[in-house]
Structure formats: structure tokens, C-alpha cells
Amino acid sequence: MAGIPPSKSDRREQAREKAAALRAEQLKREARGRRITLLSIIVGLVIVAGLIAFVVISGNKKVNVNPDASAPTTAVGINGGISFGADGVAGTSNDGAIVVETYLDFLCPWCAKFEAENTANLDEFREAGEITLVVHPISMLSGGDKTAYSSRAASAFAYVADNAPDKALAFSTALYTNQPPETGDGLSDDEIVDLAKGAGVPEDVAKAAVGNQFADWAILQYQEAAARTELLDAQSRFTTPTIVIDGEKFTGNATSADEFRAALETAIAGGGSTPADDANADQ
Incomplete structure (x- = not known):
């Protein structure tokens, strides 16, 4: 015996449920993407901060030479x-x-x-x-x-x-x-x-x-x-x-x-x- 086909209202409800499920999945993907983007930005900022610190430290070693540095007393030549x-x-x-x-x-x-x-x-x-x-x-x-x-x-x-x-x-x-x-x-x-x-x-x-x-x-x-x-x-x-x-x-x-x-x-x-x-x- 053939089943009773869904009514028009049932089909609309099924469509709404499917659309809601698709929307929920879409929101999950978007949230995942935002988290990945945010994490990438954070990692990038950490790397940039590290590079800046390296440059500053290296620069301090190289640039901060005292132009009036004392010479050894034997440097009389x-x-x-x-x-x-x-x-x-x-x-x-x-x-x-x-x-x-x-x-x-x-x-x-x-x-x-x-x-x-x-x-x-x-x-x-x-x-x-x-x-x-x-x-x-x-x-x-x-x-x-x-x-x-x-x-x-x-x-x-x-x-x-x-x-x-x-x-x-x-x-x-x-x-x-x-x-x-x-x-x-x-x-x-x-x-x-x-x-x-x-x-x-x-x-x-x-x-x-x-x-x-x-x-x-x-x-x-x-x-x-x-x-x-x-x-x-x-x-x-x-x-x-x-x-x-x-x-x-x-x-x-x-x-x-x-x-x-x-x-x-x-x-x-x-x-x-x-x-x-x-x-x-x-x-």
C-alpha cells in the first residue's frame, strides 16, 4: 500500500528545516574561518614583534658604539x-x-x-x-x-x-x-x-x-x-x-x-x- 504523500505544509516545513541546517553549517564554517584568520593575525603579530625585537637588539649591538671610547694607554703609536x-x-x-x-x-x-x-x-x-x-x-x-x-x-x-x-x-x-x-x-x-x-x-x-x-x-x-x-x-x-x-x-x-x-x-x-x-x- 503506497504511503501517503506529504502535504504541502509538510514539504514547506522540511524545506525550512533543511535551509536552517544549511544555514547553521554555513555559520559554523564562517566562525571557523574567522578563528583561523584571527589566529593567523595573532601569529603574524608575534612574528613581527619578534623580528622588531631582533632588529632592535642587533641594532643596539651594532650602532651604540661610543665615539669617545677610551683607548688602551699603550695605544701611543x-x-x-x-x-x-x-x-x-x-x-x-x-x-x-x-x-x-x-x-x-x-x-x-x-x-x-x-x-x-x-x-x-x-x-x-x-x-x-x-x-x-x-x-x-x-x-x-x-x-x-x-x-x-x-x-x-x-x-x-x-x-x-x-x-x-x-x-x-x-x-x-x-x-x-x-x-x-x-x-x-x-x-x-x-x-x-x-x-x-x-x-x-x-x-x-x-x-x-x-x-x-x-x-x-x-x-x-x-x-x-x-x-x-x-x-x-x-x-x-x-x-x-x-x-x-x-x-x-x-x-x-x-x-x-x-x-x-x-x-x-x-x-x-x-x-x-x-x-x-x-x-x-x-x-
Whole structure:
């Protein structure tokens, strides 16, 4: 027996119920969409806030360099560098000798190669009283960050120059011999302390050397050097190592001991340095 077909009023009621169900489902979808949108906005704001905080913190590290930062007391050499005379003690000089300036970053691989090849030459002529060595420990590869390795190492060297001046050159050699990769965080403060102690620096001085007292000064040393056009290369860049012999930039092969020695001998003889090509410079 066939069922009784729904009445017109029943069909209308069913239609209303179906429409209500569809509307309820639509409202659920819209509510879900609003929640997702709101959550996305919140996440986005958190990310933006984090980025702003990162930029501010990074900017504070890089920008807040004190233009009147104190230099180490041993920075009595030409252009504010740390001078070394015959006895190898920071803050001393050789009367009547030509001046050899080195602008070096303790994180620069080419600077380490320069030191490895030419420390013997520099020591020989310095100890003979024929040159005064003036070291500029600059923070170039830090990008202006006072907590980066270039800044920390330069500051530690400057502190040792002031407080254990007869150990500064040995400490410098230790920093280059144990140079970390150019990328990365560099040596830790504890590792720098150990290197200083290994170079004969008293323990109390070694521990205090990582206080970053001269980080601002090391960054300023770089900024001042980079502003001197006579120190720039053919592309108007300041690179490391930069060596100045008797007032003339050495543009020869910084990792050739023979070439560098010849330039020193020429300058000592009164003829000035005779640089060749501008090679082996770190950006």
C-alpha cells in the first residue's frame, strides 16, 4: 500500500528545516574561518614583534658604539695604534726607526697567514731597532657587533697590552695560531682566557681581558682606517691585512716573506717600500 504523500505544509516545513541546517553549517564554517584568520593575525603579530625585537637588539649591538671610547694607554703609536719597540713591550718604540703599521682582524684568515709568514721578519727588524711596530687590532669582520669574536679578541689583546705589556705579542701569536673559522661564533671567552694564560699572561689579567673593555675602540679603529682613502685598494675598499711601511701602503703579496722583507729593507735604507700587486686581501 503506497504511503501517503506529504502535504504541502509538510514539504514547506522540511524545506525550512533543511535551509536552517544549511544555514547553521554555513555559520559554523564562517566562525571557523574567522578563528583561523584571527589566529593567523595573532601569529603574524608575534612574528613581527619578534623580528622588531631582533632588529632592535642587533641594532643596539651594532650602532651604540661610543665615539669617545677610551683607548688602551699603550695605544701611543701613529694613528692610535699600539706600539712595540726593541724589547717587544707594548707602548714602547725605537727612536729614529721607521714605523710599520699593521691593520689586522683576529678573525681574518689572510691576517693569520701574514702573521705566520712575516712575524720573524718583523721581530728581527724591531729587535734590531730598525722599525717600530704599530699594531691596529681592528674589529672589521664583526659587522659592528661588540659581542662578535673580532671585537672580543681585539679588546682582549688591547687589555693585555695595557696590563701585561710584555706578553701582548705572544698573546697575539696565540690568537692567530688558534684562529677559529671565519664563520661562526669564534672562540669562547674561556678559550680566549686559556690562550692568554698559555702566552704567559697572569691569570687575573687573562680573566679580566674578556670584559670587552676595548670593543668600542676596536670598532672605531676600523671605522677610522676605512675612512682613510690612502689605505683603500683600487676598488676603494678597506681590506685586511693592510700594512703601511714608513707611511706608504704595502700593496705586495702579504703572504710572501721574501717580498715583504725586501720592502722593509728598501724602506729602512731610505728608499720607501716598493709594493707590487694588491693580493691576498680579505673583504
